[in-house]
Amino acid sequence: MDRIKRFMGKDAKIGYSFLAPALILFALLNIYPTIYSFILSFHKWNGLDPHMDFVGISNYLEIFKDKIFHKALLNTAFFSVFTVVVQSFLALLLAVFIENVRQKKLRAFFRITYYFPAIISPVVVALIWGWMFHPYNGALNNILNTTFFWLSDKRTVMPAILIANLWQWTGYNALIFSAGLQSVPKEIYEAADIDGANAWNKFWHVTIPSLKPVASVVIVTTLINGIKVFGLVQVMTAGGPNHLSEVMTTWLYKNAFGLGRLGYASAMGYVMTFISFILTFIYLKQVNKND
Amino acid sequence: MFNRKNMILTLIVVLAISLVGCSGANNTADTGDSAKQESDVTELTFWSWYAQQGPAIEAVVKEFEKDNPKVKVKVEYFETGAYPEQIKTSFISGNAPDIMGVEPGSGPKGLVTFKDAGRVLDLTDIYQEKGWNDRFYESAIKQLTFDGSIYSVPLTVNNMNLYYNKTLFDEFGLKAPKTFDDLYKVSEVLKENGILPITWGNKYQWTGKDYFFLFAGQQDTTLIKKAERGEIKWTDERLVKALNTVKRLSKDEVYAPGTNAMSDWDAIQLFFQEQAAMFFSGTWAIPNIKNNAPEGFTEQLGLIQFPIFENGLNHVSPGGVGMNVAISKDTKHKELAIKFLDYFTKTQSQKIFVKEAQFTSPNKEANVDEIVESHLLKKFNEFQGDTTPRSLVNSKMDAELGGGIQALIEGEMTAKEVLEKVEAVR
Numbered sequence: 180m181d182r183i184k185r186f187m188g189k190d191a192k193i194g195y196s197f198l199a200p201a202l203i204l205f206a207l208l209n210i211y212p213t214i215y216s217f218i219l220s221f222h223k224w225n226g227l228d229p230h231m232d233f234v235g236i237s238n239y240l241e242i243f244k245d246k247i248f249h250k251a252l253l254n255t256a257f258f259s260v261f262t263v264v265v266q267s268f269l270a271l272l273l274a275v276f277i278e279n280v281r282q283k284k285l286r287a288f289f290r291i292t293y294y295f296p297a298i299i300s301p302v303v304v305a306l307i308w309g310w311m312f313h314p315y316n317g318a319l320n321n322i323l324n325t326t327f328f329w330l331s332d333k334r335t336v337m338p339a340i341l342i343a344n345l346w347q348w349t350g351y352n353a354l355i356f357s358a359g360l361q362s363v364p365k366e367i368y369e370a371a372d373i374d375g376a377n378a379w380n381k382f383w384h385v386t387i388p389s390l391k392p393v394a395s396v397v398i399v400t401t402l403i404n405g406i407k408v409f410g411l412v413q414v415m416t417a418g419g420p421n422h423l424s425e426v427m428t429t430w431l432y433k434n435a436f437g438l439g440r441l442g443y444a445s446a447m448g449y450v451m452t453f454i455s456f457i458l459t460f461i462y463l464k465q466v467n468k469n470d
Numbered sequence: 471m472f473n474r475k476n477m478i479l480t481l482i483v484v485l486a487i488s489l490v491g492c493s494g495a496n497n498t499a500d501t502g503d504s505a506k507q508e509s510d511v512t513e514l515t516f517w518s519w520y521a522q523q524g525p526a527i528e529a530v531v532k533e534f535e536k537d538n539p540k541v542k543v544k545v546e547y548f549e550t551g552a553y554p555e556q557i558k559t560s561f562i563s564g565n566a567p568d569i570m571g572v573e574p575g576s577g578p579k580g581l582v583t584f585k586d587a588g589r590v591l592d593l594t595d596i597y598q599e600k601g602w603n604d605r606f607y608e609s610a611i612k613q614l615t616f617d618g619s620i621y622s623v624p625l626t627v628n629n630m631n632l633y634y635n636k637t638l639f640d641e642f643g644l645k646a647p648k649t650f651d652d653l654y655k656v657s658e659v660l661k662e663n664g665i666l667p668i669t670w671g672n673k674y675q676w677t678g679k680d681y682f683f684l685f686a687g688q689q690d691t692t693l694i695k696k697a698e699r700g701e702i703k704w705t706d707e708r709l710v711k712a713l714n715t716v717k718r719l720s721k722d723e724v725y726a727p728g729t730n731a732m733s734d735w736d737a738i739q740l741f742f743q744e745q746a747a748m749f750f751s752g753t754w755a756i757p758n759i760k761n762n763a764p765e766g767f768t769e770q771l772g773l774i775q776f777p778i779f780e781n782g783l784n785h786v787s788p789g790g791v792g793m794n795v796a797i798s799k800d801t802k803h804k805e806l807a808i809k810f811l812d813y814f815t816k817t818q819s820q821k822i823f824v825k826e827a828q829f830t831s832p833n834k835e836a837n838v839d840e841i842v843e844s845h846l847l848k849k850f851n852e853f854q855g856d857t858t859p860r861s862l863v864n865s866k867m868d869a870e871l872g873g874g875i876q877a878l879i880e881g882e883m884t885a886k887e888v889l890e891k892v893e894a895v896r
Contacts, residue, residue, distance in 0.1 A: 225587075226578065227557075227584065229588075314728035314731050314732065326728070328727070332731075416673065419675065419730060420673075420873075420876035421873040421874070421880070422873060439576070439578065
């Protein structure tokens, strides 16, 4: 009786009417495009012809054989793994550093300063770092007093993009870790002190286990954002030179809007979604297993 | 007054207004005064994305409306990325504009894209009837003709040449180079004095193709079109030679090293700051230089056609049609649209257009020195008759070529390998 009242009663009806605008928007902007692009992935279409050609699964088969997609997949994997491992770890270190600062105001200042890059548009970040890496007038080459081509040398093109990404997101993740750190009860640390634990022991045996849930959040969101990275790469290198720094999103974009292959690009989008799905699923299974 | 009910009401009203205000990304530029909804006034709609041309277009439209009082031309501009979507939805909803701006080629707003979708009128007979075949530059008409039919009218044309810093040249006693021998001598002197010869940024891939088209055109301006149509192979030795010339200039550091690490904009910065003495670009760079280079920089510049890489070749300028306009197949005002385009492109109107917009009209007779302000634009107009094609219609070949040239510069592929890849996607 209670349940029915909750979902069908007068109060509930008011609730639904408040939800309605958001639900309609969600349906329009999320559900409809998701279904539409799924259908599109089985067709061939350039976006302007009045009709689409049904091609079955040939788009998906082509992705399988597409050498550039393979390169993009590898780059995206490299990018994601690097950000998850290195960026998360650095964020944790940064959070520990910030939380151990004595003065409250200084702590707040650090939190804000390190978080700040996260609110800048990735395109702007890409432009700023494009300038930093500029061969002749860039800050980096001026400091090192050299003329190195960071954005076209195959050894440094992905690392350069990773550095820009790190600069933008480490503070954001550090803030999440900060929140996690603050919620660790002091009593546990005191108990550890009594047991004679040093700083490293405390960090390894108290801090890290307590941060498990927060770390989960950071890792999963960093992973998904790593797979989705677009603006940063597109503006810093456009996936170049000649596909060296191509990631799945930039290759999708080029196929959709450069080559006019909307069906193929939609199929690629679904493959990407599928991969993210699997990875997240595996990761969460692992985490829940250990609990 | 500030109770909860009123706050919620206000919030809803605000939201509703903002949703209404967010309808599309267009900003209408109504010509003339607010419309008097008379039933005998016919309205022609003209859609474009190039808002900078706005004042120039309005200037001509005003004259047209004066001479045709029963007609009103409504020009609307859309944000360049949103334009293809707007056009597409308008076809579906039946509200397609009478006249629409298109790009040459097969991109999302390309003429070829619209033509293949059957959305634009065939204007071949109109060209004959109105004598437009004699009005425009031959190269422009050739570029817009597909299998003997033409579907659009050019609005602007442009070409590419070598901008050089005369002040720097004078400082080192250098003369504008006409051949590669000259070019290499000039580069040596510049490099000795710590100046980069030619600055070139190929990060976004499109600039490299222009050099290839240039060196192909210096040998024979028909090579590129022949290769695209399959009359010759992309691996033809003349095309391999053209691509190898790009490689040569890169290897010998006549092009400032780091080409693929810089965008076109990054590269032009070096030119503005006098760290490089030469820059190969088109008519479109003139306003960029005027607005973004140091004060008076434009006066320091000279313009020449790029030096020929072998004796016996011709100096040419890669160029072609910039924006062009087509008439939509669903138009209810076909005769009127044609009348408007005829009026718009006739010499008298084009002179108004040039005076306002300051770039090259497709109508040969309109590009007269008296109304052209920049000395650079005057030179560009001089070379407009000499253009060699600089665009590919086939987007797959275009993409392979772009990526291939980047690989060529990095030493990852040879010229022959690049052209084999282009040939393979035929």
